[in-house]
Amino acid sequence: MKFFSVLSFSFLALFLISCSEEVGSLSETKKKEIRTKLRQENFQGVVLVAKGKDILFRETFYHKKGNQPNQLYRKHSFPLGEVTKAFTAFALRILLREKxxxxxxxxxxxxxxxxxxxxxxxNLLKHTSGLPRxxxxxxxFDSKLEAQKRIQVRNSFTSSFLQPSFPPGEYWKYTRLDYFILGYLIETLSEQSYSDYIKETILKPLNMNHSYVDVHDPFLGNSGIYSNPEDLVLWKEELLHPSLLPKKEVEKLFLKTILQDSISQDSIYFGEGMYVGEYFHWxxxxxxxxxxxxxxxxxxDILISIVNPWGGTKGDLSSYKSILTESIFGGKKLKLREAPKNQTEVDLETLMKESKVPAIGVAVYKNYKLVWKKNYGVRNLKxxxxxxENTLFRAGSLSKTVTAVTAVKLAEEGKLNLYSNWNQKLLKFHIRYQKKEKGSFVxxxxxxxxxxxxxxxxNWDDPINQNKKHLTDIQDSFSPKPGHGLEIYYKPGSKSRYSGAGYSVIQEAIVEATRLSFPKVITKYVGKPLSWKRSSFRQNLTEADDHCEGHDEKGEILEEKxxxxxxxxxxxxxTTPEEIGNVFAEVALATKGNSxxxxxxxxxxxxxxxxxxxxxxxxxxxxxxxxxxQSGPSEYFFHGGHTKGHKSLAFFNANKGYGIVIMTNSENGSNLIWRILRVVSVQEKWDKFVN
Incomplete structure (x- = not known):
C-alpha cells in the first residue's frame, strides 16, 4: 500500500523585442533555440544563465505595448519576495555559529x-512549526489598500488564539510567519536591524551592489530583499564556494527536511528557505x-534566474526553467506519437530499453474525452x-480513487455518512486510540x-496474511502488538499521513452498507456506469488474462503481490490506462454538473x-x-500508484478538461512517467505546474 515516489518535476503582441546582451560561451545555436522556445511560450521578462562567474545568456523578452517595466533593464533591482528566505537562513546560520x-x-x-x-x-527554518498562515x-490582509506595517503583523500574531496545527517537527506547513519571526530573531541576536545586518554581513562582502533591503516590508525576513540577476550570480557563488561560512554550515541549507513522529520518518524536498533536490535547489x-x-x-555549477514583471505563477516559471535546462544540457526530444526525424529526437521504445522499463501504457484526454491511447513494449521480459490495448496494468494506489468515488455515491444515496463517528458503527472493526483526545473521532x-x-x-505483506478475508484477521508484522496494527497515532485532522489501511476501513464500511463483496460494489457503482470491460480486482490472474508482470530496477521479473x-x-x-482515465475524466466532468x-x-x-x-x-x-x-494558473488533481514492480500516474485538469494516465510495469517507471507528462503538457499547451 505504497504511494508512488514523487519526483521533483523540473518541468497579444504588437511585436516582440528581444534585447541581446553580453553573454559567455553558450553557442549561438543554443541561444537561438532558447529564444525560439521562450517566444513560443509567450514568455516576457528577463532570463539569465550563468556557469560559475560567467554569464552565458542574459536576455530581455518584451511584447507589451508601451514602456518596459524598469525591472526588465540591467541594473534595476526587483523584489525577491520569498527568495529572501535563503538570505535569512544564511544570516541566521552565521549568528548561530558565532554565538x-x-x-x-x-x-x-x-x-x-x-x-x-x-x-x-x-522548526521555523524548516517550516515545521505548525504556525498558522x-x-x-x-x-x-493581502487585499488591504493601505500599507501594513511590520509591527501590525507581529501584534496580530501575538494576539491570535490560533494554536500550532501539529506538534512541532512532525509535519510541514508553509507560512510567512516562520521567516518573519526569524527576521526578529536576527535582530535580537545581532543587536542590529535586519536591514543593517543583511547589508553588512552578506551584501557588502559579496559586492552585491545592486541589492538592498526594503525596511517597509511587513514580512521582513520572509521577504524584503531586492536584487538583480547579476547580483544573484554572486549569491550563487557564495552558496557553492562559501567565504562567509564554513561549507558544512552552508550545506545544511540544502538538506532535506525530516518529518518525524511516532510512526516513521519522512524526508521532504524542502531545506532551509528553499526547495531542494539531490544536487540542486530553487x-x-x-x-x-x-x-x-x-x-x-x-x-x-549552473544558475538560472528568471524575472517576470507580470507575476507568472510558480508553475509558469518552473516550466520556463525546464525549457532552459533542456536546451542547455542537450537532452533529446521525446517523440511520443511520431517517429524521430533526426539525432536530436528519440522515440519512447528506445528510452524504455535504456531504462529497463518493459511496458508503458498512455491515455491522453482533451475536452473530457479520450483522444489518444497507446501501449508500448512487452508484458514481461521472459x-x-x-x-x-487490452493489457491490464497494476493500478496500485490509483485504486483509492475508485474507492473514493464509490464512497461518495453511497453517501449520495444515504447509505454512508461522511461526518459521523465511525468507531461504534462498524460491526466487526473498532478503532484503537493510543491517547483519546476530547472531541476527536474518525x-x-x-x-x-x-x-x-x-x-x-x-504493511500486511507478510505471508501469514495470505487468504485472510477480514481486517480482524490481519497481522501487522511491524507492530509489537498482536493484530492488524491499526491505531490512532495523532489527533484526527491535525495533519495528513498517507494511510493505505485507512482505505481498508472504508472498504469495511462500504461492504457493510451494501451487503455486497467489495468487487461487486465497484462494478455496480463505477464499472457498469463507465462500461468497464477489462478492469478487475481479481488477484489470481494468469497468462491468459493479458496482464503485465512487475520488474525490478535490473529488469528482473518480480513475484506478483x-x-x-x-x-x-x-x-x-x-486496469487499463483508458478505463482508470475515464474515472478521472468523469470526476472532472462532474465538477461542471455534466456527469x-x-x-x-x-x-x-x-x-x-x-x-x-x-x-x-x-x-x-x-x-x-x-x-x-495548485502551483500554476489553474488547478490539477492527480494520484499515483506504486505496487512493487509497477508505477503509474493519472494527472488531470478539471476546469480545462485535459489529462493523462501513464502506467508502467517497472520500478524504473518514474523518470519516464514524468518525461512523458512533460512532453504531452507542453505539446498540448496545458497550464503550467510544478510537481
Whole structure:
C-alpha cells in the first residue's frame, strides 16, 4: 500500500523585442533555440544563465505595448519576495555559529514575546512549526489598500488564539510567519536591524551592489530583499564556494527536511528557505506583481534566474526553467506519437530499453474525452509477449480513487455518512486510540483525506496474511502488538499521513452498507456506469488474462503481490490506462454538473483541498481520494500508484478538461512517467505546474 515516489518535476503582441546582451560561451545555436522556445511560450521578462562567474545568456523578452517595466533593464533591482528566505537562513546560520547557539533551542529563549514555548529555531527554518498562515489570522490582509506595517503583523500574531496545527517537527506547513519571526530573531541576536545586518554581513562582502533591503516590508525576513540577476550570480557563488561560512554550515541549507513522529520518518524536498533536490535547489518569489525564480544546479555549477514583471505563477516559471535546462544540457526530444526525424529526437521504445522499463501504457484526454491511447513494449521480459490495448496494468494506489468515488455515491444515496463517528458503527472493526483526545473521532471524511490519524506501522505483506478475508484477521508484522496494527497515532485532522489501511476501513464500511463483496460494489457503482470491460480486482490472474508482470530496477521479473481481501480498496485494482482515465475524466466532468456518475457537489467535495500533503510532496494538497496541485494558473488533481514492480500516474485538469494516465510495469517507471507528462503538457499547451 505504497504511494508512488514523487519526483521533483523540473518541468497579444504588437511585436516582440528581444534585447541581446553580453553573454559567455553558450553557442549561438543554443541561444537561438532558447529564444525560439521562450517566444513560443509567450514568455516576457528577463532570463539569465550563468556557469560559475560567467554569464552565458542574459536576455530581455518584451511584447507589451508601451514602456518596459524598469525591472526588465540591467541594473534595476526587483523584489525577491520569498527568495529572501535563503538570505535569512544564511544570516541566521552565521549568528548561530558565532554565538554558539543550537538550532534546537526554543525561540522563546531569545524572543520573550513569542507565544509558543515548544517551537524551536529549527522548526521555523524548516517550516515545521505548525504556525498558522497569516491569512488564517487576518483573511483580508493581502487585499488591504493601505500599507501594513511590520509591527501590525507581529501584534496580530501575538494576539491570535490560533494554536500550532501539529506538534512541532512532525509535519510541514508553509507560512510567512516562520521567516518573519526569524527576521526578529536576527535582530535580537545581532543587536542590529535586519536591514543593517543583511547589508553588512552578506551584501557588502559579496559586492552585491545592486541589492538592498526594503525596511517597509511587513514580512521582513520572509521577504524584503531586492536584487538583480547579476547580483544573484554572486549569491550563487557564495552558496557553492562559501567565504562567509564554513561549507558544512552552508550545506545544511540544502538538506532535506525530516518529518518525524511516532510512526516513521519522512524526508521532504524542502531545506532551509528553499526547495531542494539531490544536487540542486530553487526558490520562487512573487510580490508587488513581480515574480522570480532562482535555480542553482550544484553539480554543473549552473544558475538560472528568471524575472517576470507580470507575476507568472510558480508553475509558469518552473516550466520556463525546464525549457532552459533542456536546451542547455542537450537532452533529446521525446517523440511520443511520431517517429524521430533526426539525432536530436528519440522515440519512447528506445528510452524504455535504456531504462529497463518493459511496458508503458498512455491515455491522453482533451475536452473530457479520450483522444489518444497507446501501449508500448512487452508484458514481461521472459516471454516478450507484446502488450495490447487490452493489457491490464497494476493500478496500485490509483485504486483509492475508485474507492473514493464509490464512497461518495453511497453517501449520495444515504447509505454512508461522511461526518459521523465511525468507531461504534462498524460491526466487526473498532478503532484503537493510543491517547483519546476530547472531541476527536474518525469519520469517512478524515479517512478519505488521510487525516484520520489512523495508520498501520508497516504493511500486511507478510505471508501469514495470505487468504485472510477480514481486517480482524490481519497481522501487522511491524507492530509489537498482536493484530492488524491499526491505531490512532495523532489527533484526527491535525495533519495528513498517507494511510493505505485507512482505505481498508472504508472498504469495511462500504461492504457493510451494501451487503455486497467489495468487487461487486465497484462494478455496480463505477464499472457498469463507465462500461468497464477489462478492469478487475481479481488477484489470481494468469497468462491468459493479458496482464503485465512487475520488474525490478535490473529488469528482473518480480513475484506478483496478491493483495489480501481487506487491501483491495487501497491497491488491488488491475486496469487499463483508458478505463482508470475515464474515472478521472468523469470526476472532472462532474465538477461542471455534466456527469451521470456523481453529482457536481460530490465531485467538488472530492477535489476540495483539505491541507498540505507534505509527507508525500510539498507541492500538493490532499483532497478526498485525490491530491491537488495548485502551483500554476489553474488547478490539477492527480494520484499515483506504486505496487512493487509497477508505477503509474493519472494527472488531470478539471476546469480545462485535459489529462493523462501513464502506467508502467517497472520500478524504473518514474523518470519516464514524468518525461512523458512533460512532453504531452507542453505539446498540448496545458497550464503550467510544478510537481
Amino acid at each position: 554558539n547557539i543550537k538550532e534546537s533551542d526554543p525561540v522563546v529563549k531569545y524572543l520573550s514575546w513569542f507565544p509558543h514555548k515548544e517551537i524551536t529555531i529549527e 497569516f491569512i488564517e489570522i487576518d483573511s483580508h 526558490a520562487y518569489g512573487k510580490v508587488k506583481g513581480i515574480a522570480n525564480l532562482f535555480y542553482q544546479d550544484r553539480k554543473s 516471454t516478450s509477449n507484446k502488450v495490447t 469519520n469517512l471524511d478524515s479517512l478519505l483525506s488521510h487525516t484520520s490519524g489512523l495508520t498501520e506501522k508497516g 496478491k493483495f489480501v481481501t481487506p487491501e483491495l480498496a487501497a491497491g488491488g485494482l488491475w 451521470s456518475l456523481i453529482s457536481e457537489s460530490s465531485a467538488k467535495y472530492l477535489l476540495t483541498p483539505k491541507m498540505s500533503a507534505a509527507n508525500l510532496t510539498v507541492h500538493a494538497l490532499v483532497g478526498r481520494g485525490f491530491f491537488i496541485n
